[in-house]
Amino acid sequence: MSKLLVENLTKTYAGTKAVCDVSISIGDGELLCLLGPSGCGKSTVLRMIAGFETPSSGRIVIDGEDVAHLPPDKRPTGMVFQSHALWSHMTVAQNIAFGLKLRGLTREAVRAKVAQVLELVGLAGFDKRYPGQLSGGQQQRVAIARCVVLAPKILLMDEPFSALDAHLRVRLREEVRGIQQRLGLTTIFVTHDQEEALTLADRIVVMNSGRVEQIGSPSAVYAGPATRFVAEFIGxxxxxxxxxxxxxxxxxxxxxxxxxxxxxxxxxxxxxxxxxxxxxxxxxxxxxxxxxxxxxxxxxxxxxxxxxxxxxxxxxxxxxxxxxxxxxxxxxxxxxxxxxxxxxxxxxxxxxxxxx
Missing domain, CATH: 2.40.50.140 (Nucleic acid-binding proteins)
Structure with a gap:
């Protein structure tokens, strides 16, 4: 388990601040939701933590080390995107094993880890199937497994269920919460869906126009909105x-x-x-x-x-x-x-x- 500290994070595009002075701390094993409307800066914050965007200013500290200057592959983070981003020509097992092979693990170690994570995400026996033979929900499970198998310190999820139907979203978010708790993974989950945030998160960060409006537990944010925006946006x-x-x-x-x-x-x-x-x-x-x-x-x-x-x-x-x-x-x-x-x-x- 790991801790993440974001201090005064700012991102400017052509003179416009997409993210303005955002500071957040995430504790060991906590699931934190970044919640807000489209264009509020929540995904930009996540991408800066992952290393896919460079901050204009601010710090990103994981377990005491400032990683803001490191490329994505050198950061102890794993990211699950909106799209599954699976390789269609590879089997489920090959998709999951790809990162492990790059780390130089033995064939036996790779096979054992793939089997273990497939069991974790409820896809035992699906190792030889191709992405095209899976449902949308199953493909997203593979994407999660591919990330989790690398044992990241921080798991980042950018609206991973937005393309799925309502019933499947409910089931998958319950499964993800269960996996996150079993592994004790420190997780940041980006969503514009207030119900998703209220049911998933230990704490919610409500964002608007690149700024943090309120941080608190789901019950605290719902019952005691700190600003008019929060009151109107949630519930x-x-x-x-x-x-x-x-x-x-x-x-x-x-x-x-x-x-x-x-x-x-x-x-x-x-x-x-x-x-x-x-x-x-x-x-x-x-x-x-x-x-x-x-x-x-x-x-x-x-x-x-x-x-x-x-x-x-x-x-x-x-x-x-x-x-x-x-x-x-x-x-x-x-x-x-x-x-x-x-x-x-x-x-x-x-x-x-x-x-x-």
Whole structure:
């Protein structure tokens, strides 16, 4: 197992900073996800760690050694790409054995390691097949095996499941997580899929426009977004616009205390944190507009008197119909100012039960 430290990593293309002052530390055996939209710089960070891109500035330290000046083949890293990048004229065993042969291992040692890693990725008995005889998921397993068999200190994965169908992605990410944990491999996994990051990672690094927005455990990032971007990018979040004056704001006539300066703000509430009542009482009055049945849950679109639509997650058995009058109370909320900075918000009327 190994540790990785990235310090003030920056990459500039033609005067434009694709990555700006990124600092991350990854511990022994940790799986860290770089998460963000396309073009946010996450793959560029990964490629700089792997050695396929040269940093404009910054350090990349693996087990105390700065490797930023080393070529890819001299770094203790292994990379799994979006494409399988398998040699079609070689068998599965030959694809996996290629790197081992370059290291000068004996034929017996190569055969033993190939058999061992094929067992690890669930492809025992597939050694004589060619890539064209495998499914997409099986080809990606071979790509992972080819990387893992070289025993890298750091495993790098650049959206390896993006070309696969949804069910196969779920199964493979579970398998990869199992392999990573069994081997104790320090791993960085790049993805734009928030569900993938939330289910795979020990910690998530949320990136936007080349910068780090937030680093934390999946639960911490989801429950406590540090910026408006993180709140909107991860999960579903209701964002209701309001104005703050003298630390007081209002939504549909209900007053809130917002610990911030005067100006436009957004009150944020997740659908699962909002309770829906059919009986008049404290809370925000709303009218049901649409109900989406999502299997185990339902998503209700309710329109406030001020016109905003609020999404509310309810149970499968919740009796609700379009046009019905309901009252909404939230168990958690937060506010963001015009710069996207988190601000504390709470109701001025305790009976509303909207806790900041």
């Amino acid at each position: 579903t979040m209701n964002m209701i616009e309001t104005m703050v004056a003298a630390e007081v704001a209002s939504i549909a006539g209900m007053p809130f205390s917002v610990e911030s300066s005067d100006g436009p703000h957004r009150i944020a509430m997740r659908p699962e944190d909002i309770a829906l009542s059919h009986l008049p009482g404290p809370g925000l009055p709303a009218t049901v507009e649409r109900i989406l049945d999502l299997g185990a849950i339902r998503m209700v679109d309710a329109r406030l008197g001020s016109g905003e639509i609020v999404k509310v997650q309810t149970g499968k058995t919740e009796a609700c119909r379009p046009g019905e009058r309901v009252w909404l109370t939230a168990g958690a909320m937060v506010a963001f100012d015009a710069d996207g900075t988190v601000r504390r918000a709470r109701p001025l009327r305790p009976e509303a039960r909207l806790h900041g």
